[in-house]
Amino acid sequence: MLEYRPLILIPSYNTGPLLAGTVRSALDSGMPVWVVVDGSTDDSDKLLDLLDAAPSPDFQVMRLARNRGKGGALLAALEKAVPAGYTHVLCMDADGQHPANHIPTFFSLSARHPEAAILGRPVFDSSAPALRVNGRKISNFFTNFESLGWGIDDSLFGMRLYPAKPLLEAFYSTRYARRFDFEPEIAVRLAWKEIPFINLPTPVRYIPQEEGGVSQFRYLRDNVLLTWMHARLLGGFLLRLPLLLLRGHNPLDHLSPP
Numbered sequence: 001m002l003e004y005r006p007l008i009l010i011p012s013y014n015t016g017p018l019l020a021g022t023v024r025s026a027l028d029s030g031m032p033v034w035v036v037v038d039g040s041t042d043d044s045d046k047l048l049d050l051l052d053a054a055p056s057p058d059f060q061v062m063r064l065a066r067n068r069g070k071g072g073a074l075l076a077a078l079e080k081a082v083p084a085g086y087t088h089v090l091c092m093d094a095d096g097q098h099p100a101n102h103i104p105t106f107f108s109l110s111a112r113h114p115e116a117a118i119l120g121r122p123v124f125d126s127s128a129p130a131l132r133v134n135g136r137k138i139s140n141f142f143t144n145f146e147s148l149g150w151g152i153d154d155s156l157f158g159m160r161l162y163p164a165k166p167l168l169e170a171f172y173s174t175r176y177a178r179r180f181d182f183e184p185e186i187a188v189r190l191a192w193k194e195i196p197f198i199n200l201p202t203p204v205r206y207i208p209q210e211e212g213g214v215s216q217f218r219y220l221r222d223n224v225l226l227t228w229m230h231a232r233l234l235g236g237f238l239l240r241l242p243l244l245l246l247r248g249h250n251p252l253d254h255l256s257p258p
Contacts, residue, residue, distance in 0.1 A: 004114055006031055006107050007086040007164075011073035012045070012094035013038040015214055018207065020047035025100030026092065027051070031107065032058040035094070036077045039067030057084075070158075071171070071182030078168045088114065090161040095214055098159040099203050106161045109198060116252050117166075117195050119152065119187065120159035120202035127206040135223075142230045143184050146237040147191035151250040153199040155184040162186075166195050180222040181229040188233050192240060194247060199256035 008026050012019050012035060019035075026033045037045040048061050062077060074091060081089060090106055092098040098120070106118050124133055136156045143155040160183070170189040171177065177185040191197070237244070 008033045014042045015094040029103040036073040038073040069179030072178040118161040121153040122204040148244045150191035196252040
């Protein structure tokens with residue numbers, strides 16, 4: 001049986017005081033945690049100095065000199081994590097939106113199905129902006145079309161657990177997927193590689209500004225980026241269509257709750 005070595009990756013860009021709380025919660029899970037400070041300029045990474053006082057391979061802080069975007073930050077970490085022997089990575093945001101108490105559920109499901117990517121399916125509460133909840137439906141439609149219904153319940157949610165090597169290969173297959181286009185493009189490319197998906201319902205909370213909440217989403221910039229991404233992926237989909245029609249369905253689709 002292949003060794004199963006999981007790792008939590010937390011990319012961070014100007015997330016302020018929320019970063020330290022997110023990292024502490026992740027460390028409480030008992031799993032190794034790497035934080036990638038993606039060219040932050042708000043000194044939020046200094047809040048991690050006490051946590052990083054005793055060097056340990058189970059907790060590392062990578063500091064990138066310039067901002068590379070979420071996908072770029074995760075790629076930088078993957079290029080170190082895979083050679084270090086980590087087999088699976090759980091990606092979660094640094095701003096407190098993703099529930100640390102769901103980390104064991106992700107890893108338990110992944111350990112039973114190590115070949116699969118575990119995609120969080122967001123369960124929104126009243127804090128979720130209607131524009132974000134409804135706007136993602138467009139991207140969801142296109143990612144499922146481009147993957148020929150492989151089973152991407154939510155294309156934009158950031159709490160996901162990936163097999164590390166296929167994720168790295170998916171990154172290397174494109175020069176894109178480095179910024180806000182990371183989650184949808186990587187999901188489609190993993191579907192093209194026939195990586196099984198399991199969708200896991202996961203609560204998400206949008207933290208208000210008065211509680212320190214931050215958002216890097218820029219409506220015009222990021223929607224233009226997504227539009228260009230889907231145009232590119234549609235071209236790749238058409239080229240692959242004959243093979244996609246022959247491959248069958250996601251073999252673990254029945255494990256995703258309705």
